Amino acid sequence: MIFYAPDCTIEHDTYTLSEVESKHCIKVLRNKTGSNIEMINGHGGQFMCEIIDDHHKRCEVKIINKKQHELHYSETHIAMAIPKSSDRLEWFMEKATEIGINRLSLINCEHSERRSFNQARLIKITISALKQSKRFHLPIIEEAIKFDDFIKKHPKGYIGHCNIDHKIKGKEMEQMRPFLIGPEGDFSNTEIQKAMDSGYISVELSKNRLRTETAALSAVYYLSDILV
Amino acid sequence: MIFYAPDCTIEHDTYTLSEVESKHCIKVLRNKTGSNIEMINGHGGQFMCEIIDDHHKRCEVKIINKKQHELHYSETHIAMAIPKSSDRLEWFMEKATEIGINRLSLINCEHSERRSFNQARLIKITISALKQSKRFHLPIIEEAIKFDDFIKKHPKGYIGHCNIDHKIKGKEMEQMRPFLIGPEGDFSNTEIQKAMDSGYISVELSKNRLRTETAALSAVYYLSDILV
Numbered sequence: 001m002i003f004y005a006p007d008c009t010i011e012h013d014t015y016t017l018s019e020v021e022s023k024h025c026i027k028v029l030r031n032k033t034g035s036n037i038e039m040i041n042g043h044g045g046q047f048m049c050e051i052i053d054d055h056h057k058r059c060e061v062k063i064i065n066k067k068q069h070e071l072h073y074s075e076t077h078i079a080m081a082i083p084k085s086s087d088r089l090e091w092f093m094e095k096a097t098e099i100g101i102n103r104l105s106l107i108n109c110e111h112s113e114r115r116s117f118n119q120a121r122l123i124k125i126t127i128s129a130l131k132q133s134k135r136f137h138l139p140i141i142e143e144a145i146k147f148d149d150f151i152k153k154h155p156k157g158y159i160g161h162c163n164i165d166h167k168i169k170g171k172e173m174e175q176m177r178p179f180l181i182g183p184e185g186d187f188s189n190t191e192i193q194k195a196m197d198s199g200y201i202s203v204e205l206s207k208n209r210l211r212t213e214t215a216a217l218s219a220v221y222y223l224s225d226i227l228v
Numbered sequence: 229m230i231f232y233a234p235d236c237t238i239e240h241d242t243y244t245l246s247e248v249e250s251k252h253c254i255k256v257l258r259n260k261t262g263s264n265i266e267m268i269n270g271h272g273g274q275f276m277c278e279i280i281d282d283h284h285k286r287c288e289v290k291i292i293n294k295k296q297h298e299l300h301y302s303e304t305h306i307a308m309a310i311p312k313s314s315d316r317l318e319w320f321m322e323k324a325t326e327i328g329i330n331r332l333s334l335i336n337c338e339h340s341e342r343r344s345f346n347q348a349r350l351i352k353i354t355i356s357a358l359k360q361s362k363r364f365h366l367p368i369i370e371e372a373i374k375f376d377d378f379i380k381k382h383p384k385g386y387i388g389h390c391n392i393d394h395k396i397k398g399k400e401m402e403q404m405r406p407f408l409i410g411p412e413g414d415f416s417n418t419e420i421q422k423a424m425d426s427g428y429i430s431v432e433l434s435k436n437r438l439r440t441e442t443a444a445l446s447a448v449y450y451l452s453d454i455l456v
Contacts, residue, residue: 091319098442133436206327208361214326221449
């Protein structure tokens with residue numbers, strides 16, 4: 001079992017787990033003083049530890065071994081409209097974290113039916129998927145942003161929408177660029193035009209009609225170097 | 229909105245929707261005699277229809293236009309251990325249907341924690357994803373089968389498991405062959421050996437540790453010609 005220690009750095013020799021992690025470690029998993037556990041800090045640090053105080057609210061560990069992992073793939077940045085159901089957003093983020101997303105922006109589009117999301121809850125799910133998948137870098141979840149403001153901030157990238165003929169191959173894509181995914185009702189024509197004018201490239205993700213979160217997950221595969 | 233008419237064939241000129249579909253069409257969506265609807269039969273048939281009797285239990289339609297779609301990609305066959313939670317299996321099948329799975333086998337492995345699944349419910353979810361994604365061929369969901377029996381039936385294919393170095397590229401894969409995905413505890417060494425002896429090729433799906441259903445979805449992307 002891996003524990004999350006966001007403010008533990010490579011300089012630390014000891015560390016005290018948060019109340020939530022202490023409870024999970026000591027009460028749920030019944031670790032005792034002397035047990036070995038693993039911690040990650042979400043920005044590349046991995047720590048092998050021994051419990052020196054099995055307190056169920058502030059479990060203290062001695063760090064025996066530490067390692068700083070570099071990010072071994074380039075940025076996978078998805079900017080998607082908020083799906084109607086929060087379940088579908090949470091499901092997406094769990095899977096995208098397992099596969100390799102690095103950054104998620106949630107954009108408000110003309111046809112968006114839902115404009116807000118529970119950021120704290122989504123981060124919690126992301127941390128849990130990070131531990132599960134044995135990755136070391138926590139993906140960043142940004143605050144919701146308007147479509148126009150996003151385009152201004154990121155003037156180049158990829159945009160997935162329906163009814164286009166162009167099909168780009170994953171390996172032809174430049175990384176470090178965001179992939180825009182629209183709401184159930186797709187982007188408006190104005191939005192597509194704005195993106196194209198700014199320097200976005202249209203991509204057809206599938207011949208089938210994909211739900212927002214399925215399209216976004218396909219974009220994670222496209223941007224990651226996993227399949228290409 | 230698309231309706232499912234499994235026993236409607238290209239020879240039909242009229243058709244009566246099932247009780248469930250009639251209710252959805254007439255009571256929920258409030259279609260009336262004279263309204264146009266679309267139907268699919270799940271084996272390539274697409275039918276444009278006009279309602280001639282808006283009965284809420286046996287809605288009758290006249291078929292105005294019909295088309296037989298050929299399967300435009302080769303077989304994408306996933307054989308996976310049954311995930312512990314049925315939610316995760318159902319989620320997988322929804323997404324896999326959107327992306328392009330054609331056949332799902334559920335295999336019972338040495339380390340399987342769950343050995344049965346609700347086939348009827350899974351088919352229902354698959355039909356719903358088929359309509360949503362505008363595909364015309366309903367993926368086949370087979371009964372659960374033992375690992376050994378599956379290998380006998382399909383002596384060649386791909387097997388995804390942890391701790392291997394070999395990485396095959398999607399485009400190097402031969403289609404029409406199943407992709408085996410193990411349970412949370414991975415395949416046993418005996419199972420891996422049996423598969424290799426029979427003619428399976430090991431594939432590392434990701435550097436990260438993937439859940440069963442995430443690995444299976446990655447395999448759908450690998451086998452489909454979508455990304456390669």
